[in-house]
Amino acid sequence: MPPSPLASLAESLDRRIGRRASPPSVWPTGFWPLVSHAAVVAFLVLTVTGLLLALAYRPSTAPVVYQGSSELFDGRTLPAAFASIVTISEDMPGGLLLRRLHVAASHLFLIALVAHLLRTLATGAFRSPRLLTHATGIGLLLVALGFAYTGELLPFGLVAGSSLRIAESVMYALPFAGEELGAVLFAGELPSDRFLLIAWVGHVILLPLAFIGLLVGHLVLVHRRRPAAVRRSDVDVEVVAVGRPLWPDAVTRFALLTTALTALLLISAVLVPWSDAELEGPFLTAEATNSVHPPWPLFFLTGGLRIVPAIDLIIGTVRITNVLIAGVVIPGLLVAGVALYPLLERWRLGDHRQHHALDHPLDVPLRAGTVTGVTTLALVLSLAAGVDVLSFWLGVAVERVVATFQVLAIALPVLATAAAVAAARRRARRPSTTSVDTTATVPTAADPTEEAP
Amino acid sequence: MTSSQTREPSGPSPQGDRLRRPWLIGWLLAAAAFAVVLTIAWFGGAGVEVLGTLGAATALAASVALHHLVVTQDAGEQPVPREGTDATDPIERVGRRHLLAGGAVAVVLGLAALVGLRRTAPPPPTGRWARGAALVTIGGDRVRPEDVPLGGVVTVWPEGAAGTERSAVMLLRLRDAAEAPTRLDGVIDGTLVAYSRLCTHAGCAVALYRDVDQALFCPCHQATFDARRGAHPTAGPASVPLPQLPLALADDGTLVAADDLTARPGPVGGRA
Numbered sequence: 001m002p003p004s005p006l007a008s009l010a011e012s013l014d015r016r017i018g019r020r021a022s023p024p025s026v027w028p029t030g031f032w033p034l035v036s037h038a039a040v041v042a043f044l045v046l047t048v049t050g051l052l053l054a055l056a057y058r059p060s061t062a063p064v065v066y067q068g069s070s071e072l073f074d075g076r077t078l079p080a081a082f083a084s085i086v087t088i089s090e091d092m093p094g095g096l097l098l099r100r101l102h103v104a105a106s107h108l109f110l111i112a113l114v115a116h117l118l119r120t121l122a123t124g125a126f127r128s129p130r131l132l133t134h135a136t137g138i139g140l141l142l143v144a145l146g147f148a149y150t151g152e153l154l155p156f157g158l159v160a161g162s163s164l165r166i167a168e169s170v171m172y173a174l175p176f177a178g179e180e181l182g183a184v185l186f187a188g189e190l191p192s193d194r195f196l197l198i199a200w201v202g203h204v205i206l207l208p209l210a211f212i213g214l215l216v217g218h219l220v221l222v223h224r225r226r227p228a229a230v231r232r233s234d235v236d237v238e239v240v241a242v243g244r245p246l247w248p249d250a251v252t253r254f255a256l257l258t259t260a261l262t263a264l265l266l267i268s269a270v271l272v273p274w275s276d277a278e279l280e281g282p283f284l285t286a287e288a289t290n291s292v293h294p295p296w297p298l299f300f301l302t303g304g305l306r307i308v309p310a311i312d313l314i315i316g317t318v319r320i321t322n323v324l325i326a327g328v329v330i331p332g333l334l335v336a337g338v339a340l341y342p343l344l345e346r347w348r349l350g351d352h353r354q355h356h357a358l359d360h361p362l363d364v365p366l367r368a369g370t371v372t373g374v375t376t377l378a379l380v381l382s383l384a385a386g387v388d389v390l391s392f393w394l395g396v397a398v399e400r401v402v403a404t405f406q407v408l409a410i411a412l413p414v415l416a417t418a419a420a421v422a423a424a425r426r427r428a429r430r431p432s433t434t435s436v437d438t439t440a441t442v443p444t445a446a447d448p449t450e451e452a453p
Numbered sequence: 454m455t456s457s458q459t460r461e462p463s464g465p466s467p468q469g470d471r472l473r474r475p476w477l478i479g480w481l482l483a484a485a486a487f488a489v490v491l492t493i494a495w496f497g498g499a500g501v502e503v504l505g506t507l508g509a510a511t512a513l514a515a516s517v518a519l520h521h522l523v524v525t526q527d528a529g530e531q532p533v534p535r536e537g538t539d540a541t542d543p544i545e546r547v548g549r550r551h552l553l554a555g556g557a558v559a560v561v562l563g564l565a566a567l568v569g570l571r572r573t574a575p576p577p578p579t580g581r582w583a584r585g586a587a588l589v590t591i592g593g594d595r596v597r598p599e600d601v602p603l604g605g606v607v608t609v610w611p612e613g614a615a616g617t618e619r620s621a622v623m624l625l626r627l628r629d630a631a632e633a634p635t636r637l638d639g640v641i642d643g644t645l646v647a648y649s650r651l652c653t654h655a656g657c658a659v660a661l662y663r664d665v666d667q668a669l670f671c672p673c674h675q676a677t678f679d680a681r682r683g684a685h686p687t688a689g690p691a692s693v694p695l696p697q698l699p700l701a702l703a704d705d706g707t708l709v710a711a712d713d714l715t716a717r718p719g720p721v722g723g724r725a
């Protein structure tokens with residue numbers, strides 16, 4: 001009798017997520033897997049708090065008179081979106097806690113994602129057969145940046161207008177059809193509901209769907225290929241994956257991570273006024289204030305806009321400006337750097353083998369240099385987003401701080417890259433190095449199939 | 454990691470931790486009790502401190518219970534052969550021909566999108582200034598030169614469009630007379646000038662005026678413009694001056710626009 005379609009579907013699903021009785025799924029333990037799992041926990045917290053907040057939020061800029069228990073805003077005419085934020089914070093039971101929790105979780109989310117990416121790059125976890133896994137990971141990070149940007153617009157606070165216009169100017173700066181693209185996405189004048197609706201649909205429907213889709217793909221791939229692992233003395237991780245079964249180990253551990261991180265986020269929400277509406281105030285036409293900053297994951301964009309010189313270069317019909325360099329070229333290079341580096345390494349090293357063992361960050365000079373250079377550039381640009389704050393703290397004119405950063409943005413990545421490459425070369429010459437050719441290693445464990453249940 | 458961590462699957466962990474049911478159930482009950490109190494406090498309208506602390510207590514009690522499960526219910530690490538579980542990477546299967554075909558499709562689609570965009574997109578927005586438009590404040594009141602004190606800044610709009618974003622203009626009373634390249638025929642009394650409030654860098658509001666050096670300053674990325682000399686950029690990332698609004702006086706002594714803005718307000722864009 002042929003197998004029922006349901007049974008074969010179940011079997012193929014099982015194969016896909018690696019949950020057949022034999023071989024069992026392998027869940028890695030240790031610190032670094034916790035980091036990537038923390039991103040998933042943060043996403044769960046964001047989803048729960050986000051759904052509750054969505055019930056009370058109004059994506060509209062229509063002026064309304066706020067009446068409620070906020071003394072600062074009572075009786076004032078506010079954009080409906082901002083008024084609904086004040087209502088959530090001040091008048092809805094638990095609303096302020098939900099808002100703070102949502103913002104706190106968003107920080108954890110992005111920190112975990114960035115840390116996971118850096119570790120993946122530094123250890124070579126992106127190599128074959130995990131090239132597609134890495135590509136989905138880059139997609140996840142880009143979606144997360146989209147969350148950060150749209151999330152900041154939704155309250156329609158004082159910086160919303162600036163954020164919107166800066167994004168528009170980046171569109172405008174694109175050659176050939178940038179103005180048209182900007183006009184389609186951003187044309188019209190504030191206050192208008194259009195931008196809020198776009199941000200709202202993006203933040204609450206499109207980006208979550210994209211994130212969930214990519215996350216499922218990412219996890220399926222991770223499990224089909226078994227996680228890459230740090231080298232160990234007892235087994236050869238190139239041929240044997242070592243980890244814990246889904247049940248009970250992985251499930252109880254993930255549940256513990258969830259409750260522990262939730263407790264941490266809750267405590268932070270008690271102590272830190274994350275993004276309280278009173279700290280900002282509503283959007284006002286034609287107004288802006290000092291220290292306007294985007295969410296920190298986008299600091300590298302602002303930093304570039306602040307320190308790239310005022311260029312105005314006309315080539316044919318193309319006009320090259322600061323915004324094109326800082327808003328399109330530099331971020332494009334950074335993203336391409338982390339997204340395409342695996343292919344560069346394959347091509348440069350001619351290494352087409354599969355790898356399951358993780359390297360030491362200094363094992364491959366090309367990788368050590370690239371990762372260090374890209375990270376340093378992103379870091380310097382992010383710090384440059386604070387030139388105004390630094391100028392205030394140091395009592396130095398902002399022009400001098402900018403000039404200093406212009407030097408640093410070129411010098412530091414170059415120096416750091418050179419240092420990393422030198423360190424990697426020195427490591428390669430040391431006899432005790434662990435960067436052995438793993439293809440030559442013989443499995444040291446007893447026949448692993450015997451140990452598997 | 455050492456081999457001692459690779460344990461026999463299932464059975465008690467080597468530390469000898471056995472499941473202590475009373476302990477586990479005790480902490481689970483504690484978590485449930487905190488959760489009940491949290492729910493009551495939530496709907497009773499308690500503040501963020503109380504709710505956050507109760508929530509953290511719930512989560513911590515649950516964490517203690519789960520930690521007990523983690524250390525007692527432990528199948529241990531198991532080696533599993535990788536053989537047969539690895540597929541080749543789909544990206545590796547992408548050959549040169551795929552790349553060429555994909556690139557060709559992308560170019561064609563991109564060109565089509567470009568042409569479509571240029572055909573259908575609305576024109577980039579401009580301000581609503583025109584010759585003769587009266588300058589009004591956000592409240593709709595007309596403005597006279599005397600309304601702008603020395604070193605003062607008043608934000609104005611064309612009458613009928615007060616509060617609209619792209620037409621916002623700032624009226625400044627300089628300490629010293631304006632000079633070229635300011636359009637001097639649009640300056641009243643030699644010191645009253647008007648510039649678009651939208652930064653030519655990235656479109657923020659150029660919200661700050663520094664009387665010391667008569668400079669306009671954009672808080673977004675620190676572009677600085679010389680208000681005496683046609684709002685030409687003197688520092689920061691902006692490369693073109695703020696558009697000027699040439700001013701004139703109406704018969705009743707109120708200010709009107711002598712012309713449209715000297716350029717489109719807002720960021721310059723990528724087209725020469």
Ligand code: FES
Binds near residue numbers: 656675691
């Ligand atoms: S928008 Fe004014 S300096 Fe960037």
